[in-house]
Amino acid sequence: MLQIASAKMSDSINRRQFVIAGGGFLFQAAATKTDLIVRSDSPTDFETPVQLLDKSWITPNDVHYVRAHLPTPTIRLDEWNLTIEGEVNQPLKLTMNDIRSFREVSQTVTLECSGNGRAFADPPVPGIQWEKGAVGTARWTGVLLRDVLAKAQLKTAAKHVVLNGADTPLRTTPDFIRSIPIEKATHPDTMLAYRMNGENIPINHGFPIRLIVPGWEAAASTKWLTNIRVSEAEAPGFFMQTAYRIPNRPVAPGASVDPKDMVPYTALDVKSIFTSPLEGATVRTGASIELRGFAWAGVADITRVDVSTDFGRTWTAATLDSDRAKYTWRRFRYSWKPPRHGSFVAVSRATDSQGRTQPVVASWNPAGYIYNVVDKVRINVED
Amino acid sequence: MLKISAAVLALLVLTSHQAYGQTQAASSALACTASCHGPSLIAQQRLDAAGWTRELNKMIGWGATVADSDKDALVAFLARTFNNNRPRPASSKALPEGKGMDVFQVSCLNCHDEKPAAALKLDRAGWMRVLDRMMSWGAHVPADRKEDLIDYLLKGF
Numbered sequence: 341m342l343q344i345a346s347a348k349m350s351d352s353i354n355r356r357q358f359v360i361a362g363g364g365f366l367f368q369a370a371a372t373k374t375d376l377i378v379r380s381d382s383p384t385d386f387e388t389p390v391q392l393l394d395k396s397w398i399t400p401n402d403v404h405y406v407r408a409h410l411p412t413p414t415i416r417l418d419e420w421n422l423t424i425e426g427e428v429n430q431p432l433k434l435t436m437n438d439i440r441s442f443r444e445v446s447q448t449v450t451l452e453c454s455g456n457g458r459a460f461a462d463p464p465v466p467g468i469q470w471e472k473g474a475v476g477t478a479r480w481t482g483v484l485l486r487d488v489l490a491k492a493q494l495k496t497a498a499k500h501v502v503l504n505g506a507d508t509p510l511r512t513t514p515d516f517i518r519s520i521p522i523e524k525a526t527h528p529d530t531m532l533a534y535r536m537n538g539e540n541i542p543i544n545h546g547f548p549i550r551l552i553v554p555g556w557e558a559a560a561s562t563k564w565l566t567n568i569r570v571s572e573a574e575a576p577g578f579f580m581q582t583a584y585r586i587p588n589r590p591v592a593p594g595a596s597v598d599p600k601d602m603v604p605y606t607a608l609d610v611k612s613i614f615t616s617p618l619e620g621a622t623v624r625t626g627a628s629i630e631l632r633g634f635a636w637a638g639v640a641d642i643t644r645v646d647v648s649t650d651f652g653r654t655w656t657a658a659t660l661d662s663d664r665a666k667y668t669w670r671r672f673r674y675s676w677k678p679p680r681h682g683s684f685v686a687v688s689r690a691t692d693s694q695g696r697t698q699p700v701v702a703s704w705n706p707a708g709y710i711y712n713v714v715d716k717v718r719i720n721v722e723d
Numbered sequence: 724m725l726k727i728s729a730a731v732l733a734l735l736v737l738t739s740h741q742a743y744g745q746t747q748a749a750s751s752a753l754a755c756t757a758s759c760h761g762p763s764l765i766a767q768q769r770l771d772a773a774g775w776t777r778e779l780n781k782m783i784g785w786g787a788t789v790a791d792s793d794k795d796a797l798v799a800f801l802a803r804t805f806n807n808n809r810p811r812p813a814s815s816k817a818l819p820e821g822k823g824m825d826v827f828q829v830s831c832l833n834c835h836d837e838k839p840a841a842a843l844k845l846d847r848a849g850w851m852r853v854l855d856r857m858m859s860w861g862a863h864v865p866a867d868r869k870e871d872l873i874d875y876l877l878k879g880f
Contacts (some may be wrong), residue, residue, distance in 0.1 A: 378860070378861075379763065381761050387833070389815065512786035619815055684839055
């Protein structure tokens with residue numbers, strides 16, 4: 341399969357040898373090097389094929405999808421700091437050792453790119469043409485953002501935290517700067533992560549610190565974090581005021597929407613995808629096959645996944661695996677014995693703890709966000 | 724972001740009457756113009772003239788240098804070449820087993836389904852030319868898997 345580590349990329353990665361300042365050990369930030377779909381090699385946008393997602397509940401670091409808007413930065417940890425400034429009484433400039441002195445926490449989180457599924461938008465919309473695999477689940481370890489903000493002592497004017505990473509724009513392209521409301525920043529599950537699945541976060545995934553905003557579209561989870569500015573206002577600039585916004589009402593496909601009617605996309609919607617079988621797979625009559633996939637719902641929990649194998653005429657609840665955690669996907673499984681030969685369509689439809697269920701008709705928005713229509717795979721059955 | 728020089732644009736205009744995939748020069752030329760991102764960011768889009776105009780204006784606003792007099796020709800080329808008449812991506816589609824299938828699935832079907840390849844009847848040299856052209860537009864095929872992919876294409880899956 342496709343090996344991302346081209347000679348060029350390997351050279352680039354080899355230059356990124358890091359020493360944890362004061363951490364007492366030498367390490368190399370691991371590279372993402374696996375069989376991913378290269379949507380863009382510069383900036384690095386890699387999608388996970390669903391057949392690789394299918395292999396485990398936790399997505400390994402070298403399988404997890406990668407999204408970047410700007411060139412991946414080169415970071416020397418002995419020169420790296422995280423600054424906290426703005427509407428605080430005690431501005432901070434923290435080293436990695438300073439950050440590790442806070443109480444350590446771990447949690448498993450499903451991250452999904454808001455544009456996952458954009459390739460299916462009709463009419464097409466510009467942007468990275470993700471199909472199903474801009475989603476993954478990892479175990480993140482770090483400290484709570486609220487603990488760090490408490491040390492900085494928030495002022496009463498603190499309404500948003502503006503987040504900037506070490507990635508820098510080219511020429512006059514806008515910097516990738518976003519913000520989250522203070523309520524989400526001080527939520528007890530929002531964290532500054534320094535490990536991903538037990539390893540130091542690989543450079544493609546945000547080394548050395550990635551903000552993790554559980555349940556929200558993943559652009560909120562800033563990579564390579566270097567600066568937190570506490571502010572009265574949302575972040576200015578393209579990536580907060582124009583991108584990652586959705587219409588405040590359903591709109592006609594292809595419509596242009598007045599910017600004043602666009603609102604930030606925050607918590608993920610309910611969604612499911614099949615990871616096996618693949619679209620167009622051929623199976624034999626007489627034997628059962630397992631239809632399986634994952635379902636997730638942002639800050640909500642998956643309560644059920646229904647599967648239809650007769651074009652949506654009838655539905656049966658799939659079983660959900662016991663692997664589960666707040667903010668993570670659930671694996672669903674459904675055993676199906678094809679009744680006869682023919683060409684069938686299996687459909688999955690997830691429902692969450694907020695009572696939301698996947699739509700059967702895809703809605704459309706100008707940037708192709710939140711594509712969460714029921715998933716379908718065609719299965720050909722032969723005698 | 725695009726940086727379009729007058730000379731490159733002239734080459735694009737000269738070659739833009741030909742359909743996508745027929746002119747290595749056009750492919751290479753546009754690939755060379757991408758100074759802030761790789762060519763695949765362009766090649767994966769499916770936009771009409773209005774959509775490409777919006778994108779081009781956005782890029783110009785971000786520093787791309789395109790002369791006003793060149794914009795119409797460039798939009799026409801992009802809209803003719805990277806539009807919604809092309810097959811859709813299909814990277815999660817099941818395919819006949821065979822050496823090279825995995826590369827075909829991930830490196831080719833991420834941009835278009837299998838129909839364009841199935842429709843072509845080429846020899847090894849022909850597939851090599853097609854593959855080189857696709858790679859100039861950003862298709863990512865590891866050097867040590869190129870032969871596997873061509874073997875798979877030759878068998879017609």
